[in-house]
Amino acid sequence: MSAKRVMLVYPYFYTGIKKDQLFPPLGIALLSAMLKRNGAEVMVLDCTFLTFDEALSRAESFKPEITGVYVMTTLANNALRIVEKLKDVNPESIYAAGGPLPTLYPERFNRYFDYVFRGEAAKSFPDFCRDYLNSFDREGFVEKIEAGLYPGMDSPAEHLTKEEIDACPIPDRSGFDHRKYQELSSEFSGKKTTSIMMTYGCPFSCDFCSKPVFGSQVRYRSLDRVFEEIMDILSYGYDSLWIADDLFTYDEKFLNEFCSRLISEELQITWSCLSRVDTITEETAKIMKRAGCCKVYLGIEAGNDEVLKLMNKKIDLKKVVKGVETFKSNGIKCAGFFIVGYPGETVETIEETFTFALSLGLDEISFNVPYPLPGSKLFEKVSAVSEDDWNFENETRFLYKSEFDEEWIKKRIEETKEEFLRARGE
Numbered sequence: 048m049s050a051k052r053v054m055l056v057y058p059y060f061y062t063g064i065k066k067d068q069l070f071p072p073l074g075i076a077l078l079s080a081m082l083k084r085n086g087a088e089v090m091v092l093d094c095t096f097l098t099f100d101e102a103l104s105r106a107e108s109f110k111p112e113i114t115g116v117y118v119m120t121t122l123a124n125n126a127l128r129i130v131e132k133l134k135d136v137n138p139e140s141i142y143a144a145g146g147p148l149p150t151l152y153p154e155r156f157n158r159y160f161d162y163v164f165r166g167e168a169a170k171s172f173p174d175f176c177r178d179y180l181n182s183f184d185r186e187g188f189v190e191k192i193e194a195g196l197y198p199g200m201d202s203p204a205e206h207l208t209k210e211e212i213d214a215c216p217i218p219d220r221s222g223f224d225h226r227k228y229q230e231l232s233s234e235f236s237g238k239k240t241t242s243i244m245m246t247y248g249c250p251f252s253c254d255f256c257s258k259p260v261f262g263s264q265v266r267y268r269s270l271d272r273v274f275e276e277i278m279d280i281l282s283y284g285y286d287s288l289w290i291a292d293d294l295f296t297y298d299e300k301f302l303n304e305f306c307s308r309l310i311s312e313e314l315q316i317t318w319s320c321l322s323r324v325d326t327i328t329e330e331t332a333k334i335m336k337r338a339g340c341c342k343v344y345l346g347i348e349a350g351n352d353e354v355l356k357l358m359n360k361k362i363d364l365k366k367v368v369k370g371v372e373t374f375k376s377n378g379i380k381c382a383g384f385f386i387v388g389y390p391g392e393t394v395e396t397i398e399e400t401f402t403f404a405l406s407l408g409l410d411e412i413s414f415n416v417p418y419p420l421p422g423s424k425l426f427e428k429v430s431a432v433s434e435d436d437w438n439f440e441n442e443t444r445f446l447y448k449s450e451f452d453e454e455w456i457k458k459r460i461e462e463t464k465e466e467f468l469r470a471r472g473e
């Protein structure tokens with residue numbers, strides 16, 4: 048029987064810029080668990096803490112039959128660079144790409160990869176690998192694949208149903224350098240934090256957002272599976288969760304059940320999550336706090352109702368004030384994300400955003416210029432975004448021709464942040 052080795056590559060190389068959020072990629076962890084369940088030998092090549100040469104040499108010694116690479120916007124160049132070299136060291140392998148960017152632009156990746164899997168590849172990639180690896184005549188097998196057999200490969204991608212999600216194994220976290228992830232996280236916050244996802248999909252259509260993989264239909268995992276995963280996470284030495292769901296606080300019933308169970312299981316962990324200002328009530332904030340929630344990250348975006356409408360954010364300033372107050376009065380810290388320089392804004396509305404951000408009593412603030420994510424409505428509105436512009440992380444930098452002066456915005460962001468810190472006595 049021939050070997051059944053699959054290598055899954057996360058082509059992100061840590062740059063050394065201090066970050067509070069650096070997590071093992073969950074998509075790769077999930078696919079790894081599914082592949083192992085199908086009998087494959089899997090190596091996760093998480094490049095985060097490796098040099099390019101170290102990554103290549105690990106890949107060369109493993110000699111996979113199938114190499115799969117995760118690609119998102121900021122990782123596209125890395126992915127193409129590494130796949131070119133991998134083909135030199137492992138010419139026998141077949142190469143597959145997946146993740147948000149190939150989902151949006153499969154044709155761009157078809158040039159470099161043998162196969163592109165769009166969307167939730169948990170629905171297709173593990174089955175494809177099983178069938179390919181089990182076939183006696185692999186070349187013959189790929190020639191005879193019928194359209195639609197592997198959703199998202201040569202047919203439209205399909206979302207997993209709630210039942211299918213719950214039937215998946217929990218993500219396989221064994222292939223990551225947890226010591227390094229925990230070191231960095233502790234250095235930043237004193238906590239060993241990692242990410243988890245409990246719901247998939249988001250029903251909102253914010254102008255600047257793109258949700259190519261999970262789409263609009265919200266699906267909740269069963270809490271039994273979620274808690275099985277939390278126990279596994281704790282076994283690696285983590286003591287804090289970053290709940291990465293787009294809308295974790297959207298459904299009060301789900302949220303209450305999660306919190307009640309966390310309280311009754313007495314796991315003594317803290318957690319933070321993304322949230323919206325309009326999905327929170329006094330009772331929910333209370334139970335979140337009791338269950339260990341220490342901080343929420345809120346997309347507030349702007350300090351002007353008309354600009355919020357431009358962004359199709361479906362919140363207004365009143366709701367922002369009330370939402371932040373509800374969290375804060377219950378002892379939950381609030382971080383606010385803002386976008387300044389949106390197409391259609393004026394210098395006055397930008398200033399209103401700075402003033403509003405400072406008035407809210409937030410514990411952390413972050414400002415960005417609009418980031419025209421492929422797949423978003425914003426991307427269609429702005430002009431001349433070049434493929435090469437995506438290498439920049441954490442920089443205030445317009446990736447398109449904006450009517451606003453980048454230097455001025457940078458200066459105002461810095462001044463506002465200084466004022467924020469001064470007001471907090473930091």
Ligand code: B12
Pocket residue numbers: 055059068069070071072073074075077078114115116117118119120121122143144145146147148151164166167168169170172242244248256257258259260261291292293418420421422440441
């Ligand atoms: C957690 C997270 C992060 C974490 C780190 C990522 C990590 N290592 O976990 C942090 C906070 C650091 C982060 C940062 C950024 N992120 Co982010 N992040 C997420 C988030 C919220 C969850 C990711 C996750 O765990 N998903 C769960 C897993 C199960 O899903 P998945 O990875 O997509 O996997 C499925 C498929 O993609 C596919 N698949 C995945 N891997 C592979 C591999 C192969 C071979 C195949 C075939 C298929 C495949 O199958 C999987 C299972 O079905 C998503 C939003 C979302 N809802 O997914 C955004 C998201 C991925 N991030 C995004 C962005 C833009 C960023 C930033 C650029 C933001 C910024 N301006 O700085 C940075 C870039 C960081 C970088 N390293 O380059 C975008 C990407 C959009 C795009 N079009 O590419 C998303 C989709 C959010 C959004 N809607 O805007 N992010």
